[in-house]
Amino acid sequence: xxxxxxxxxxxxxxxxxxxxxxxxxxxxxxxxxxxxxxxxxxxxxxxxxxxxxxxxxxxxxxxxxxxxxxxxxxxxxxxxxxxxxxxxxxxxxxxxxxxxxxxxxxxxxxxxxxxxxxxxxxxxxxxxxxxxxxxxxxxxxxxxxxxxxxxxxxxxxxxxxxxxxxxxxxxxxxxxxxxxxxxxxxxxxxxxxxxxxxxxxxxxxxxxxxxxxxxxxxxxxxxxxxxxxxxxxxxxxxxxxxxxxxxxxxxxxxxxxxxxxxxxxxxxxxxxxxxxxxxxxxxxxxxxxxxxxxxxxxxxxxxxxxxxxxxxxxxxxxxxxxxxxxxxxxxxxxxxxxxxxxxxxxxxxxxxxxxxxxxxxxxxxxxxxxxxxxxxxxxxxxxxxxxxxxxxxxxxxxxxxxxxxxxxxxxxxxxxxxxxxxxxxxxxxxxxxxxxxxxxxxxxxxxxxxxxxxxxxxxxxxxxxxxxxxxxxxxxxxxxxxxxxxxxxxxxxxx
Numbered sequence: 001x002x003x004x005x006x007x008x009x010x011x012x013x014x015x016x017x018x019x020x021x022x023x024x025x026x027x028x029x030x031x032x033x034x035x036x037x038x039x040x041x042x043x044x045x046x047x048x049x050x051x052x053x054x055x056x057x058x059x060x061x062x063x064x065x066x067x068x069x070x071x072x073x074x075x076x077x078x079x080x081x082x083x084x085x086x087x088x089x090x091x092x093x094x095x096x097x098x099x100x101x102x103x104x105x106x107x108x109x110x111x112x113x114x115x116x117x118x119x120x121x122x123x124x125x126x127x128x129x130x131x132x133x134x135x136x137x138x139x140x141x142x143x144x145x146x147x148x149x150x151x152x153x154x155x156x157x158x159x160x161x162x163x164x165x166x167x168x169x170x171x172x173x174x175x176x177x178x179x180x181x182x183x184x185x186x187x188x189x190x191x192x193x194x195x196x197x198x199x200x201x202x203x204x205x206x207x208x209x210x211x212x213x214x215x216x217x218x219x220x221x222x223x224x225x226x227x228x229x230x231x232x233x234x235x236x237x238x239x240x241x242x243x244x245x246x247x248x249x250x251x252x253x254x255x256x257x258x259x260x261x262x263x264x265x266x267x268x269x270x271x272x273x274x275x276x277x278x279x280x281x282x283x284x285x286x287x288x289x290x291x292x293x294x295x296x297x298x299x300x301x302x303x304x305x306x307x308x309x310x311x312x313x314x315x316x317x318x319x320x321x322x323x324x325x326x327x328x329x330x331x332x333x334x335x336x337x338x339x340x341x342x343x344x345x346x347x348x349x350x351x352x353x354x355x356x357x358x359x360x361x362x363x364x365x366x367x368x369x370x371x372x373x374x375x376x377x378x379x380x381x382x383x384x385x386x387x388x389x390x391x392x393x394x395x396x397x398x399x400x401x402x403x404x405x406x407x408x409x410x411x412x413x414x415x416x417x418x419x420x421x422x423x424x425x426x427x428x429x430x431x432x433x434x435x436x437x438x439x440x441x442x443x444x445x446x447x448x449x450x451x452x453x454x455x456x457x458x459x460x461x462x463x464x465x466x467x468x469x470x471x472x473x474x475x476x477x478x479x480x481x482x483x484x485x486x487x488x489x490x491x492x493x494x495x
Contacts, residue, residue, distance in 0.1 A: 052458075053077040053078075055458060056408070056465075057409075064111060069181070077170075083170050084169075085167045086183060088164055097125070097126040097164040099162055100162060100163050100185055101161050103187070104155055104156060105185070106123070107150055107190065108150070109150050109183070110143060110178060110179065111147070114138070117172035117176040119139075119171075120171055121135045122134050123155075123167075124167060125160050125164065126162045126163070135153035136153045143178070166183060204476075205237055206233065206235050206478055206481070207479070208230070208235050208483065209239045209482045209484065210239065218259075227270055229488050230267075230272060235272060237480075238267060238272055240312075241278065243255040243260070264311065273313050273314065274312050275312065275314040275315065276312040277318060279362070283319045283344065285337075285340055296351045296352055313358065315359055316361070320364075345359075349398075361399075361401070362403055365418035390421065399431060399477070400431055400433055401434045402418070402434065405449035406418060406437075409465040415437055416469060419433065424475055434478055434479060434480040435478075435479050436481070436482060437479065439482065439483070459487075459490055463479070
């Protein structure tokens with residue numbers, strides 16, 4: 001069987017495995033629609049090609065590929081190496097490659113119109129060793145764009161006893177698309193097997209940041225448009241920037257109190273949760289803690305003077321300590337920032353809960369980073385040892401918006417991939433985790449992190465994929481979108 005030098009892999013889908021009587025893990029079936037994050041598998045990825053040349057999404061309605069992963073290639077997409085990988089192990093849990101001893105075939109249920117391209121199917125062995133094993137190809141004459149077909153590939157000549165990935169790549173030129181909705185290993189007569197039934201899913205929440213709230217309350221921007229947009233996009237939570245100010249008596253208060261009450265009541269009637277949002281990196285310093293605590297006290301006073309439907313139900317802090325110049329000034333300086341940051345959040349959690357509200361924060365996805373030796377990069381040094389920063393903040397908060405800003409929902413270094421550790425930790429520690437996306441553009445927005453440079457259609461396809469997958473992801477309650485103005489602007493351009 002032909003062995004091919006490995007190139008960059010472009011997508012992966014989680015698998016469902018079962019243990020044989022001998023204890024070896026054997027792939028029973030892959031349900032692309034619903035098994036994206038099983039305990040024994042990876043997940044769908046699509047990387048290495050710009051979204052305007054290679055788009056991927058989970059098709060949920062109105063398409064022959066409904067319930068499957070569809071990859072769309074533009075005419076100028078690369079002639080080789082465009083495709084993806086089905087990961088057979090979970091990289092988070094040091095999983096072992098799948099034992100395929102005794103299995104004679106790999107089966108794929110496929111649909112598509114390859115045009116002038118050919119689909120090559122390969123297996124990547126344990127460790128890879130720089131090669132993959134080609135099992136065969138599919139050409140345009142073997143596929144149909146409206147009828148699902150099961151294609152079997154013999155393993156008899158592969159010489160493999162284990163496999164870590166299945167890879168499908170498109171070779172050739174021109175526009176093409178293909179979709180996969182099931183895959184499994186089996187014997188020569190197992191080609192008619194159906195995919196596993198759908199896994200149980202949960203409803204997800206969709207949060208959205210809203211800045212410039214003062215302009216909305218003052219009537220400079222339409223509150224009706226905001227509420228209509230929230231309904232259209234099924235928004236369940238608003239992170240609402242507090243229009244706070246210092247009063248003549250030296251205490252903190254708000255602008256447009258009556259308007260704020262009326263708006264909160266309208267949000268409540270729409271079934272949306274209202275989170276009071278604020279934040280500033282300078283708040284992190286111990287000398288400034290009193291400033292942000294005064295803001296929380298103002299929220300508590302506001303709630304105490306309101307009817308239940310007019311109140312905030314949560315406080316959400318977007319303090320970003322790593323923005324401070326001292327963050328990179330050395331170990332001791334960073335440790336001081338981390339200690340002050342954690343102490344601030346402990347006191348905020350105490351005050352917010354005492355006022356009958358839930359407490360949450362925004363944090364970067366990379367606080368779980370490890371160095372080349374597997375050691376945590378960000379931690380709190382204590383007398384008893386090192387405490388990972390991510391775990392330290394999860395011990396304090398009740399919800400967390402993970403700033404997993406990328407240009408693809410799935411894939412290595414995609415939105416979901418950036419949150420896997422946080423999902424696991426959220427499930428274990430009881431923290432509601434929001435996987436977040438960016439839609440704004442500008443000089444302050446880094447390249448490669450925002451959907452704002454692409455079309456509204458592409459954004460919606462990725463949000464649809466994200467919504468479907470997060471519904472099966474334990475430890476995650478939903479997604480958060482930054483922010484209202486750029487999000488709405490992208491969709492307005494599309495109309």
